[in-house]
Amino acid sequence: MTSTCAARRTRDQFRADVLAGLSRPQKRLPSKYFYDAAGSQLFDRITELPEYYPTRTELAVMRExxxxxxxxxxxxxxxxxxxxxxxxxxxxxxxxxxxxxxxVPVDVSGEHLRGAARELAADYPGLGVHPVVADFTRPFELPPVPAARRVVYFPGSTIGNFDPAEADDLLGRVARLVGPGGGLLLGIDLRKDTAVLEPAYNDARGVTAAFNRNLLVRINRELGADFDPAAFRHRAFYNHERSRIEMHLVSAAEQRVQMGGATFVFRAGESIHTENSYKYAPAEFAQRAAACGLRADATWTDANGFFAVMHLTAVP
Known part of the structure; x- marks a missing residue:
């Protein structure tokens, strides 16, 4: 009964977020809803694409x-x-x-998480693996595991998907979660030439486009909407003024979409803003983290300066 109630609350929140986002002058959908089982699999494919530098670069930094x-x-x-x-x-x-x-791996995609956690537990038999299915942008409880120190690992430059105020809020909550002296090991995508940035979000095989449109497929399946995903074009570009990649779904024609009792009208060329990916300089990010109670202790980067992994400590 408890899991059924939790699933209902999650779906209700999903519906509320979609209705609110589509009612805005600039229609918007939260990027956290990309990651159902199909979306997670598509993102795994994205990380292996030749254009998508972040994953292989971060892995190289980690290996070294x-x-x-x-x-x-x-x-x-x-x-x-x-x-x-x-x-x-x-x-x-x-x-x-x-x-x-x-x-403790935390992810909103329960099926994907539990499968990955089982595999990892089998490969590390002496390690206690405690998967938590949760939206980490909201409060969640950690299992009561005695430890000398708590460290949050947040790889993949996901912090860049948050608008600045949202990023500050998350950093502050991480500082409170780990407590004074606790740590944060964080991946950050760095500023670089658009000739490198933009192809990473516009791959030639169209996997990122499929990942973007899968959000509409999920809304149809779980919330009963009638989006035609093929009627939306994937668009991603670098916004220099805001130092971020923006990802959109652009309506190819004038159309109407129904969801429950709501109707949403799209003009030809009108977009749904589905994701941001902010790019930072290490010193700039360290300043932002310091204002949120986290002191930068160490930074590791690749030779090209494409990506950084930072260790930060929560201060009293």
Whole structure:
């Protein structure tokens, strides 16, 4: 009964967010809803595309510096991964951690998370793996695992998907979650030439376009809307003024979409803003984190300066 009630609350929140977003002058949908089972699988494919540099670059940084990162985390830490996905990068860190107290992957896509967690637990039989199905942008409870220190691992530059005020709110909540002296190990996508940035979100095979449109497929399936996903074009571009990639679904023609008792009218060329991906400079991000109670202790980057992993400590 409890899981049924939780699922109903989750769907009610999904419906409320979609209705509110589509009612705005600039229609918008929260990017966190990309990640149903199909969306998670599509994103896994995106990370393997030749145009998509962030994942392979972050993995290279992790492979080179995982031992130093683990030393910053310290022995007997409880590692909490936000937006855990397929649990690929964390293995590089787990291989170097000294006697970790446990691992808590947190993700909104329950089916995908539980499957990945089972695989990881089988590969690390001495590690307590405690998957938590939750929206990490909202308060959630950690399992009561005794540990010397809590460390949140937030890879993949997902922090860039949050608008600045939202990012500040999340950083503040992470600082409170880990407590004074706790840590945050964070991936950040850095500013770079648009010749590198824009193809990463406009791949030649159309996987990112399918990922973007899958959000409409999910809304149809779970909320009873009647979107025609094929009637929307994928568009992604770099907004220089705001230092972010913007991803949109653009209506190819004038059309109406029904959802429940609501009707939404789209002009030809009108878009739904589905995602932002902010790009930072390390010093700029360290300043932002400091205002949220997190002190930057170490930064590791690749030779091209495309991507950074930062370790931050929560201060009293």
């Amino acid at each position: 510096h995982a031992a130093a990162m683990a030393a910053r985390c310290g022995p007997r830490c409880l590692l909490v991964e936000l937006g855990a996905g397929s649990l690929v990068k964390v293995r590089l860190l787990l291989d170097e951690l000294v006697a970790p107290a446990g691992y």
